[in-house]
Amino acid sequence: MPPPEMLQKPVVGVLLPLPLAGAYDYKLPAGGNAARGGLVSAPLGNREVLGVVWGAAEGTVGDNRLKIAEPLEGAPSLPPKLCDFIDWVADYTLNPPGAILAMALRSRGAFEPEARRIAYVRGVVTPPRMSAGRARALEVAGDGLARSVTGLAEDANVSPAVVRGLIQAGALVPTELPEFSPFPPPDDSFAAPSLNDDQAVAAQALRDAVAARKFSAHLLDGVTGSGKTEVYFEAVAEALRHNKQVLILLPEIALTVQFLERFAARFGVRPTEWHSDLSQKERRRAYRAVMNGEARVVVGARSSLFLPFPELGLVIVDEEHEQAFKQQDGAIYHARDMAVVRARIEDCPVVLASATPSLESFVNATGGRYSHLRLAMRHGAAELPRVKLIDLRQEKDPHDAEHKAQWLSPPLREALERVLAAGEQAMLFLNRRGYAPLTLCEACGHKFTCPHCSAWLVEHKYKRRLACHQCGFELPMPSTCPQCNQNGTLIPCGPGVERVAEEFAAFFPAARYSIASSDILHGPAETQAAIRAFARREIDVLIGTQIVAKGHHFPQLTLVGVVDADLGGSDGDLRARERTFQLLHQVSGRAGRAEKPGLVLLQTRNPDDAVMQALARGDRDGFYEQERGFREAAQSPPFGRLAALVISGYDGETVREIARQLGKTAPSARDVKVWGPTPAFYALLRGQTRERLLVQAARGVDVQAYLKAWLPQVKVPAAVRVTVDVDPVSFF
Ligand SMILES: [Zn+2]
Numbered sequence: 001m002p003p004p005e006m007l008q009k010p011v012v013g014v015l016l017p018l019p020l021a022g023a024y025d026y027k028l029p030a031g032g033n034a035a036r037g038g039l040v041s042a043p044l045g046n047r048e049v050l051g052v053v054w055g056a057a058e059g060t061v062g063d064n065r066l067k068i069a070e071p072l073e074g075a076p077s078l079p080p081k082l083c084d085f086i087d088w089v090a091d092y093t094l095n096p097p098g099a100i101l102a103m104a105l106r107s108r109g110a111f112e113p114e115a116r117r118i119a120y121v122r123g124v125v126t127p128p129r130m131s132a133g134r135a136r137a138l139e140v141a142g143d144g145l146a147r148s149v150t151g152l153a154e155d156a157n158v159s160p161a162v163v164r165g166l167i168q169a170g171a172l173v174p175t176e177l178p179e180f181s182p183f184p185p186p187d188d189s190f191a192a193p194s195l196n197d198d199q200a201v202a203a204q205a206l207r208d209a210v211a212a213r214k215f216s217a218h219l220l221d222g223v224t225g226s227g228k229t230e231v232y233f234e235a236v237a238e239a240l241r242h243n244k245q246v247l248i249l250l251p252e253i254a255l256t257v258q259f260l261e262r263f264a265a266r267f268g269v270r271p272t273e274w275h276s277d278l279s280q281k282e283r284r285r286a287y288r289a290v291m292n293g294e295a296r297v298v299v300g301a302r303s304s305l306f307l308p309f310p311e312l313g314l315v316i317v318d319e320e321h322e323q324a325f326k327q328q329d330g331a332i333y334h335a336r337d338m339a340v341v342r343a344r345i346e347d348c349p350v351v352l353a354s355a356t357p358s359l360e361s362f363v364n365a366t367g368g369r370y371s372h373l374r375l376a377m378r379h380g381a382a383e384l385p386r387v388k389l390i391d392l393r394q395e396k397d398p399h400d401a402e403h404k405a406q407w408l409s410p411p412l413r414e415a416l417e418r419v420l421a422a423g424e425q426a427m428l429f430l431n432r433r434g435y436a437p438l439t440l441c442e443a444c445g446h447k448f449t450c451p452h453c454s455a456w457l458v459e460h461k462y463k464r465r466l467a468c469h470q471c472g473f474e475l476p477m478p479s480t481c482p483q484c485n486q487n488g489t490l491i492p493c494g495p496g497v498e499r500v501a502e503e504f505a506a507f508f509p510a511a512r513y514s515i516a517s518s519d520i521l522h523g524p525a526e527t528q529a530a531i532r533a534f535a536r537r538e539i540d541v542l543i544g545t546q547i548v549a550k551g552h553h554f555p556q557l558t559l560v561g562v563v564d565a566d567l568g569g570s571d572g573d574l575r576a577r578e579r580t581f582q583l584l585h586q587v588s589g590r591a592g593r594a595e596k597p598g599l600v601l602l603q604t605r606n607p608d609d610a611v612m613q614a615l616a617r618g619d620r621d622g623f624y625e626q627e628r629g630f631r632e633a634a635q636s637p638p639f640g641r642l643a644a645l646v647i648s649g650y651d652g653e654t655v656r657e658i659a660r661q662l663g664k665t666a667p668s669a670r671d672v673k674v675w676g677p678t679p680a681f682y683a684l685l686r687g688q689t690r691e692r693l694l695v696q697a698a699r700g701v702d703v704q705a706y707l708k709a710w711l712p713q714v715k716v717p718a719a720v721r722v723t724v725d726v727d728p729v730s731f732f
Pocket residue numbers: 441442443444445446481482483484485486489
């Protein structure tokens with residue numbers, strides 16, 4: 001007889017992966033496991049929903065009205081630390097925990113046992129009736145290999161019916177194939193690298209941190225080409241030796257291909273991938289392999305942060321300064337910051353790596369909250385490139401009128417000529433897609449704007465279309481002005497990469513070049529092809545947007561020309577200067593990565609600007625110190641806290657009214673200021689009107705508590721959305 005308490009049906013709180021207020025009470029079957037993390041199938045309305053036992057019941061529902069949640073047969077549980085992490089993220093970002101859980105359960109079917117694969121081998125029975133086909137099939141099966149029905153039919157050149165007949169006769173017997181594992185374990189000693197002194201010191205510090213098996217945070221801070229990846233691979237190797245799992249976060253999928261190869265060169269196999277490009281089946285496999293510990297090292301985009309690692313021992317965030325780590329849709333969170341939180345909850349080290357750290361991480365490292373591991377030298381023989389400013393105000397070329405040169409100044413063209421003559425490679429960088437960012441009617445002044453967004457339509461000359469880079473709206477390039485109906489009056493204003501390429505081709509007709517642009521019209525495959533062609537030296541000059549700035553290694557690249565270094569420097573965003581510096585520093589780092597020295601030319605109209613000066617002097621830390629001073633004086637992050645509210649909806653008047661009400665009801669509190677409401681930068685986006693409020697608070701203020709006290713005061717109709725962005729990184 002089991003003890004009586006075992007016969008009682010335990011009542012628990014079950015969290016469903018839906019944006020509901022919290023966990024719901026359910027009964028488990030008698031003796032059901034009530035431990036946190038257990039997966040259940042829970043009735044909700046007239047459907048069954050996957051849910052997770054979250055904790056004690058609320059007790060708000062009467063016992064007789066409780067429904068029964070069935071534990072999932074044979075499925076593992078979510079690690080309790082992942083549940084803690086989900087609660088933490090929900091609380092910090094002011095999202096319902098179920099909305100965060102949804103990100104952790106994103107692989108449908110991962111909890112069902114994988115379908116078994118059955119194959120057939122030769123049995124001992126000889127069929128009573130033989131035919132030529134049967135004899136052939138049995139002869140082929142005689143080699144002992146297990147084959148599927150169709151596999152054997154093909155190999156023996158018979159119909160599947162012949163094979164099925166042999167199965168019925170007992171001449172072929174079923175056997176279960178071992179489960180196919182695509183995740184062989186990485187070998188920590190496969191190809192140990194030779195490290196320089198700086199690298200060796202940093203690698204040892206990280207190995208010690210992993211061996212200590214407790215939380216610590218490290219900024220791995222080294223110039224481009226200093227070998228950061230080799231260093232943190234040593235931490236990965238140490239974690240493998242301690243039988244721990246490792247998570248490596250990368251900002252973009254585009255970067256993973258090269259990364260996977262580097263990883264395989266060091267560890268003998270590829271790591272497990274996790275990103276949005278995987279098929280359902282691949283996701284299911286990867287998810288399950290993480291959960292059962294088979295996947296030892298996962299490299300992924302920000303969503304991999306919510307994978308169910310049972311024994312996570314190291315988290316690495318590469319290119320930690322990248323804005324792509326900020327998830328902007330749905331639940332808004334910063335994957336770099338949340339990676340530090342996950343490591344703290346898992347009690348393991350986290351490594352943030354960058355050549356141009358975020359100011360936040362730089363302040364944390366120089367202030368002693370993170371250990372600061374610096375790699376000063378470039379790996380091998382490479383030297384840092386020389387950076388020179390070209391003052392566009394001084395460069396008035398008398399030949400320009402005749403050549404119609406607008407974007408490539410004479411010094412940049414001379415440098416290009418030298419590089420091409422020497423058989424080396426060059427890169428031209430402009431962080432603007434398309435041909436021209438604005439199309440204007442010369443006659444009436446009409447500007448083409450998107451009907452759904454407060455944004456200009458960008459001309460894409462090759463595709464002969466105007467496109468909105470915000471919502472994807474497109475129209476064929478018109479020949480007449482829709483406002484004044486005149487023909488031939490439309491002119492492109494300003495350059496995009498396509499236009500720079502056109503000018504380049506006019507000056508250097510013999511040079512081989514390609515455009516690489518992360519473009520809604522060009523597509524990632526074309527971009528990757530251009531980058532590969534450049535790496536193989538099939539082209540001389542690569543003209544591109546920020547897609548070319550990161551991670552790629554081109555030994556023959558000796559010149560980088562930045563067409564408009566001022567772009568993005570003055571849009572009133574507190575991180576604009578930092579971002580400009582980071583981007584240009586990264587682009588510059590592409591030049592001269594092998595034996596040949598590199599030259600970087602920055603075209604600017606503000607050569608005296610602090611960002612330009614710091615780049616020209618190669619004084620990265622000087623820039624950070626100055627930026628730290630600005631931020632500290634303004635009490636902006638990391639010396640103060642920010643939270644943004646975006647109010648959006650299709651009915652502009654209602655949106656503005658809700659924004660006004662929010663503005664009026666903002667509680668007054670010490671050290672908290674509320675700015676707005678004001679129209680957002682994109683006051684119209686995908687047809688929705690957008691208003692913004694910004695909360696600015698001193699560092700010690702509990703911003704979440706402030707928002708929780710404030711927001712429920714205004715009743716928001718279903719047609720209006722209030723999005724909360726704690727620690728915003730962009731201000732559109
Ligand atoms: Zn016109």
